[in-house]
Amino acid sequence: MWCGGIRLGCCRRPVTTAVATREREREREETMGGGQSKKAEEQSLRLLQCSIDGDLREVKHIIETYLEHQMKGNESGNDNDNDGHISDNGSGGDRVSHVKAFVNTSDPQGNTALHGAVFSGHMDVVRYLIEECHSDIDQQNGLGCSPTWLAAGYDRCEVLQYLLKRHPDPKSALLSTVAANKTGDTPLVAAASKGNVAACQLLKQMASELDVPWGQMVLRRNKGNDNALNVAIAGGHNQDELLDPFLAELSGADLDEPNTKGLSPFLIASERDDVKLAKKLLSKGASWNVQDSNGSSPLSIAAFCGNPHIIKEVLLQKEELRDRQNRNGCTALWLAVRAGRPEVVDALLEGGCDPSISNKDGLSPLDAAKKYKRDAIARLLEDHIASNPTE
Known part of the structure; x- marks a missing residue:
């Protein structure tokens, strides 16, 4: 594991077998030699x-x-007392080393x-x-994780507080790549990605005590261009007590900046069918007009993923999203057909999406339904078109 x-x-x-094993190791070293390093x-x-x-x-x-x-x-061989204390006085310096x-x-x-x-x-x-x-309080493992990073990532708050107070440069541990792993994740990003509310709150408290700008910690992005808010949302952690301290430091532009996969928090909320989160992000200044690396809108992403709730309650309220095409010319309706999402197709048609818009290959949503053998959706589209001949 x-x-x-x-x-x-x-x-x-x-x-x-521990005692017997120690005896065998000692005997092997004494009789064979060269075993000190292995032991x-x-x-x-x-x-x-x-x-x-x-x-x-x-x-x-x-x-x-x-x-x-x-x-x-x-x-100096007897300088070690019974409680495990390691002396660093006199010849004990060798012992310490x-x-x-x-x-x-x-x-x-x-x-x-x-x-x-x-x-x-x-x-x-x-x-x-x-x-x-x-x-060594800063030594990183093979994944680049320092003890401070692990404490934050695994919600070990007592240990985390102790490590920061013992750290020779706690500000660096909070902010810089000294405490970041190989992906550039800071302790705050590590804690947020796991939904560790207590660890995030402790890091905010420690930032205040150390006079480290909390906003600077929140804005810090990793090599995937994700900040603490992004990784929390991507991990499915949408608790108010976790997200609100991040959102208080982020403007609309910060909220809309995509990561290296082209995803912003609002796009992730659309992908997850998270109505509450989507509304919260919009209230904080997130834009409706963000798109992923393929040019897909929040509505298109929700449609492809089969998320009727956010489509009905949030996304269809923005008329300009209804028929927006991505780089392949596909609308939200077209993508819902391709993915085989009849409930979403029905919601999009009821919401006013145009079933006549074709993609770059000249395929309409109905053509796509027939090509990909979405028979129930094809009938749904045919009935809608027959009932709305002007579309």
């Missing part, structure tokens, strides 16, 4: 799994065991123990790894 770059179960071992790698994977599991006692044990091995024969290197070692997917603890929300493990073991 993969979640945010964390591979669950990557290094789990049966508890009943350290295995210990690092065990550390990651125990961090995911939230087993602080075992986390401390793994680190202490590793440290004892590294410091064997050194006079060993521990720091160990806990920041990643698995093949780039995850460290801190990534694992943050992912699962184990605050005690997170605190120990950072405060006692000097885990």
Whole structure:
């Protein structure tokens, strides 16, 4: 199972064989030689799994065991006390460097123990790894996700607040690509994409405390040209408490700017048949006249997707949308026919859409119905045309 770059179960071992396994590893290293690197790698994977599991006692044990091995024969070998505290005084500096290197070692997917603890929300493990073991608070995994990003994306609010307060440059963590993954998603975009209301509210609160402009965070777009509002809507998260703080910072132009797929929030609402969201966006200044990369209007998109509610309650109110053609010359009615949406075809005809408009290939909606064997829709069109001979 993969979640945010964390591979669950990557290094789990049966508890009943843990001691025997450690003994075999020690014996193999002593008899074969050259096994130190492999053993350290295995210990690092065990550390990651125990961090995911939230087993602080075992986390401390793994680190202490590793440290004892590294410091064997050194006079400083007994500086490690029973509560897992790592000394950084005097010769303990070597100990700190060993521990720091160990806990920041990643698995093949780039995850460290801190990534694992943050992912699962184990605050005690997170605190120990950072405060006692000097885990790198900004280290990114193979997907480019920092611990801060994971905390926001998985709604680990206590951990998120702690990480931002411990961060040497929290403003950077909130705003810049330091805390963005490889797609350019900031922690706010990560939280919004999952519908994590609490995490978004916390990020807004932290922005206020750190004197970071909230509007700047909301406007920040990723490499797909999506901002927090876009990804929230695309994820089907339309709660007022999530969207309203974003909408308060966005003007009509911001709302209408398409992403790299040519979609704006209003087009997504049309695609999802979300009447409430569409009305909210229009009230905030979104334009009726947006179109996707193929030149399809909100009405055309809703028609093709088979969304009668938004068509009847919102989109047919705008007369100029009714017969607008996309780059292929297809109207909303034509696309509804092609997709086999009889309920939508009926709604569009009742709403005044013209059944005589052909696409660039010269096919009318009725021609399309016959070509694509939409027999019920063909009869519907024929009946409508017969009843309205002037069209």
